[in-house]
Amino acid sequence: MKNALFPIFCLSAATALVCSAENYSFDHGPYLQELTDDGVTIVFTTSGKGYSWVEIREKSAGEQAPGESYWTSKDGLKEADNTLHAIRIPDLKPNTAYQYKLHSKEITKFAPYRVTFGEEIASPWYDFKTFDPQATTCSVIAMSDVHDHTDQLKDLLKFGDYNTCDAIFYVGDMLSNSFEKNWAFKSYIDASTEMFAKNKPFIFVRGNHETRGPVARMIPAYTPRTNGEIYGTQRIGNTFFVFLDTGEDKPNDHREYFGLVDFDTYRTRQAKWLSKVVETPEYKQAACRIVFSHFPISEIEQYNSKLPDGQSHGMKDASDKMLKILNNANVDLMVAGHTHRFAYHEPVPGKRNFPILVGSNKSAVRLDIENGTIKAQAYDIENKPLLETTLGRREGSK
Known part of the structure; x- marks a missing residue:
């Protein structure tokens, strides 16, 4: 035993x-x-x-x-x-x-x-x-901001041919709010189990909506990690994935939180962890490095730093603390969500040295990776293509 x-x-x-x-x-x-x-x-x-x-x-x-x-x-x-x-x-x-x-x-x-x-x-x-550590190919589907629309989740998985993927990545706000103990099951876990999750994994990246409500502190229990954190890393073959947890979007003292959050401190601690991850041999020797984050980690002016009621605070704080680290880490791609607007941003040398693919609340992206080359195909809930592009290795990535 x-x-x-x-x-x-x-x-x-x-x-x-x-x-x-x-x-x-x-x-x-x-x-x-x-x-x-x-x-x-x-x-x-x-x-x-x-x-x-x-x-x-x-x-x-x-x-x-x-x-x-x-x-x-x-x-x-x-x-x-x-x-x-x-x-x-x-x-x-x-x-x-x-x-x-x-x-x-x-x-x-x-x-x-x-x-x-x-x-x-x-x-x-x-x-x-189990995964093959010598594999040179990897395929995943990523989506975010589904907000309890289970039928939409199922359609996006089908359109992306989920059966041929190694894993599914949920990049935050799969729930709208955490009011009931079983809501995570109703929102996306039961549907995932029905379709694929008995046999292949999904990976959960927390969004700001999953931090809200009376059950928010129990949500990580549904998707436990051996490191004891919500953020983490995963290697599939020769591809290295980093999963960031950017927390809430408003300041800690915002009236919505009633003095019960501490995300600025949390993001500081996470940035220290990230700075160590990108120096590990496993990260440096990977053929491809992709970062998943609910908030885009970017030059903040790209996203409108004048959102009402302090809503840009979390994105700015995460970017202030993590962008410099990622800019020096030969990141090949970041996949994010939160804005509910699909976008693809090319690198801006000197400001953001990696491309960002931002999913909407009605889209998903399939990534087919082979020896450091990423083929990205984004599509919407009507299966209309939003983006098809191929990304090569970032300069200096080896």
């Missing part, structure tokens, strides 16, 4: 979608997070509190082969009596097909000297494949 050390969070869930027992059931997921060449996190929820684990085996072992069991533990305690389960599977082989199966036991009573279990349930087997 094996265990995976990984943070887990407690949320309640209501609507049962997959029933393996009359009452207790898996109701959201499973979906893959932070898939790499040697690991993956599997996230799902149960209709009530329980203890859960994941069974995994190489696909080549055959349908009758048993799997190894993984669970989450911290400080010597297995995670239990919770409804949201995030289980990290480490030490996998690169470029290898695997199968996984969910298991869970309902907990009907959890006392110091007595634990009573109810139903035990299991899911079917699902497939996934």
Whole structure:
């Protein structure tokens, strides 16, 4: 038996979608997070509190082969009596097909000297494949600002031929506000699970709308990272991705936040992290480097620094703290959102040394990358092309 050390969070869930027992059931997921060449996190929820684990085996072992069991533990305690389960599977082989199966036991009573279990349930087997660290090609779809329009999300995925992609990137404001515990599932996670996320990952970049509402502090639990942060990095083959979290758009003391945010400090800390990332051998040796950020990180005059009610503050603060770092980091492309207006901006030497593709609230972009060359195809919700361009390696990128 094996265990995976990984943070887990407690949320309640209501609507049962997959029933393996009359009452207790898996109701959201499973979906893959932070898939790499040697690991993956599997996230799902149960209709009530329980203890859960994941069974995994190489696909080549055959349908009758048993799997190894993984669970989450911290400080010597297995995670239990919770409804949201995030289980990290480490030490996998690169470029290898695997199968996984969910298991869970309902907990009907959890006392110091007595634990009573109810139903035990299991899911079917699902497939996934770890990334190949030697791969020279990579394909992804990126979209932002969907704001709960699930049908629109599905159409944009279909138009981009999502089945042929390695991963899907959601670049913020997938939700409008975080009022209900299950709203992230209703907005985009359930649709993603239905279409692809049981077998390939999506990567979530937080937007400013995901910071709002009573459930905002729980949203990162749905898309956990092993670094414990919302921002992070990912390498797929020889392409290196950076995911920034630009926070809210207005000043910390704005009346909408009631004194409960601290994003200026957060962006300062993140900029220090970014300055270290771009100096790592893994970043420098990548054939291609793409940055995803909900706010465009750019010369601020490009976007109108006189937006009403302080709405440019977050974009300016993020740009003031991170643009210089990115300008010296041989970035090949930035993909952003937030403005609800599609745009493509060529580099401005001396001000912004990389191109920016800004998605609208009704568009997506497919990126097909091969040995540092990026073919970008942007399209709208009617499948009309908005941009087709090919970007070569940035000068000095090797």
